[in-house]
Amino acid sequence: MKKNLLFIAKALTVVAAVAFVSCNKDNKPSRGSYDDDDEEQYEGIVKIDGDFSDWNGIDCSTASLPSDGMTTSTAIRTFKLTGDAMYFYIYAEMDASQLDMESEWTNPVDIYINSDNNGATGGIFYLWDPLGYEYLIESNLLAFGEFSDWSEPTFYKFTGEDGTDMWASNPPAVEQLASANLCKAAGKIEGGVAKWEMSVLRALIPGLNNTINVGIMMQSPEWTRIGSLPAGPMVDGEETFEAPLKFTLPDAI
Numbered sequence: 001m002k003k004n005l006l007f008i009a010k011a012l013t014v015v016a017a018v019a020f021v022s023c024n025k026d027n028k029p030s031r032g033s034y035d036d037d038d039e040e041q042y043e044g045i046v047k048i049d050g051d052f053s054d055w056n057g058i059d060c061s062t063a064s065l066p067s068d069g070m071t072t073s074t075a076i077r078t079f080k081l082t083g084d085a086m087y088f089y090i091y092a093e094m095d096a097s098q099l100d101m102e103s104e105w106t107n108p109v110d111i112y113i114n115s116d117n118n119g120a121t122g123g124i125f126y127l128w129d130p131l132g133y134e135y136l137i138e139s140n141l142l143a144f145g146e147f148s149d150w151s152e153p154t155f156y157k158f159t160g161e162d163g164t165d166m167w168a169s170n171p172p173a174v175e176q177l178a179s180a181n182l183c184k185a186a187g188k189i190e191g192g193v194a195k196w197e198m199s200v201l202r203a204l205i206p207g208l209n210n211t212i213n214v215g216i217m218m219q220s221p222e223w224t225r226i227g228s229l230p231a232g233p234m235v236d237g238e239e240t241f242e243a244p245l246k247f248t249l250p251d252a253i
């Protein structure tokens with residue numbers, strides 16, 4: 001109990017700090033330019049601003065679309081995972097021709113997180129093996145062709161038996177958690193490629209291990225999968241599946 005209270009206090013402190021920064025930020029001319037006079041500002045290794053140059057040469061894990069005959073679900077071509085003492089970060093490149101640029105809320109992106117670095121605990125989902133996820137974050141990539149900021153994604157906690165699928169039971173084995181300040185996202189389309197970056201505040205994910213395991217999936221407006229990584233190659237016309245992408249974060253603040 002004491003440990004839980006300490007965690008909550010720590011998380012609230014971080015949220016307060018982030019909220020303070022966010023308020024200041026709105027008074028400044030552009031995203032990412034608010035780091036002048038705020039000594040409490042945490043300088044993360046990635047700034048979520050749609051300028052992807054900070055990913056160049058960064059220490060990260062990478063998954064790419066298999067080149068040897070993968071013929072289904074090709075919309076996500078590259079997926080990168082990294083992090084620092086306060087956040088972990090996701091970068092993805094998507095095939096812009098497969099995105100819906102017209103609708104109000106479209107191309108939902110799901111981030112599956114094995115938070116305890118144990119593939120035997122938590123839920124399963126057919127795209128990754130072993131997965132063992134404890135949390136799922138979901139929001140839309142786009143709204144009327146503009147990238148969404150992920151200011152309030154849907155944040156699910158898996159509550160079912162280990163090794164089961166949260167959606168397979170009725171009602172689903174899931175609890176929805178508050179998600180304010182959890183994420184921030186930005187994207188840009190360049191040369192037919194949608195480039196997208198996203199941050200997750202580590203303190204808001206209970207029990208998050210330093211070693212994280214993450215899978216990304218994107219769907220069509222009709223909730224059909226159009227992309228997911230990591231992914232295995234096609235073998236005899238069948239998809240094969242891999243473990244989620246793994247990255248070890250430095251100790252949290």
Ligand SMILES: [Ca+2]
Nearest residue numbers: 118121122132
């Ligand atoms: Ca797990």
